[in-house]
Amino acid sequence: MTPLEKLEQLGIELHEPPKPVGAYVPAVRTGNIVYTAGQLPIIFGSDGKLSAKGKVPSIVSLEDAKTAARVCVINALSAAATQVDSFDSIVRIIRLNVFVNCDSDFTDQALVANGASELLGEIFGLDNSHTRCAVGVASLPLDAPVELDIIAEIK
Amino acid sequence: MTPLEKLEQLGIELHEPPKPVGAYVPAVRTGNIVYTAGQLPIIFGSDGKLSAKGKVPSIVSLEDAKTAARVCVINALSAAATQVDSFDSIVRIIRLNVFVNCDSDFTDQALVANGASELLGEIFGLDNSHTRCAVGVASLPLDAPVELDIIAEIK
């Protein structure tokens, strides 16, 4: 299956990427590489509502943070899609950077980030996986529990 | 106006980039891409003095942090300029990464980062904007309120 067919099978619809929360753009293409801006778990069509707000795990549970990471990835793919004619021309994700807004004794950033990585694996194939960096940060814009960005390779 | 003409109009002079605070270099070019090192708001000609020091907003005000982000961008552009014959061969900024040294309940990283993004918009044009990632971190080198780096595309 192609990435687009896989999206359809998963019932995921890409959409207009969330409006940037500052003076920048959702995605830029240079050559065959697309960079997306850092994405928050803004729910499409909700006028800016986040799927969860606060630190992991004292305010936002691990499970909700993982879901938020999944929402961020859909937003990131929606942003990347603005730079290509067809979503299927995205060959793979080169890089995923994940920032988790967490308590300073939280050490399961990898589990949160898996909410993003596992979805990417389903879409682009497990044998075509990405590199990842996941860290815990002091705070994030809008008190989001997670922010992430991707670098994608285009055919 | 070209980026260089715009710099002149804004009264901004590029300069020798700040001496790295470790065993690295201010900028590297690979193909038509320039990466700069993370830049602190070191004031040119001040022998290493920062425009502000401490966490946002308890020690450094939002306004001063925004100014610091602007100083960082001038340092980043100065670093990028060392890799090109003419500043005008910088076509655009692909990426801006902003790290804000802040209290753990601060959620306006986007406003701080706008100090950088708005200046880039003035220089390279609002219709030629960059992607951005802005996060809040526990601490930064030299207790700087902000650190940022850019990835630039060269003609």
Add this chain to the structure above:
Amino acid sequence: MTPLEKLEQLGIELHEPPKPVGAYVPAVRTGNIVYTAGQLPIIFGSDGKLSAKGKVPSIVSLEDAKTAARVCVINALSAAATQVDSFDSIVRIIRLNVFVNCDSDFTDQALVANGASELLGEIFGLDNSHTRCAVGVASLPLDAPVELDIIAEIK
């Protein structure tokens, strides 16, 4: 000396990169660029043991954090090496990103990161140095004191 000869002179053996702690891969090559995943100071052959655990400097000393950064770099180079036929085809390191798990009043991230940068300087030459971004974060996966990733240029 070539990078490989330099590694031998330093008594450093590359190895199978540590198993990713999530649904991603250690390294990806796109064109002549290799991205590595974020690397923790996992000791080779130890079944996942870190060279140190905890925050810098209250739990992990500056010296031990610097050593951990060095271990991370060896893991990162091992990951990058999986993407090339010969290690000597790595022309240089373009970028080093360093995240230090530290107390919120720690401001010597640059000294920790030098544990990585100095080793890269020995291997690839001081006149062929990398750009770097070093920040302090609230926490890291597995309570590692440092996480880092590299972007390398291939011949």
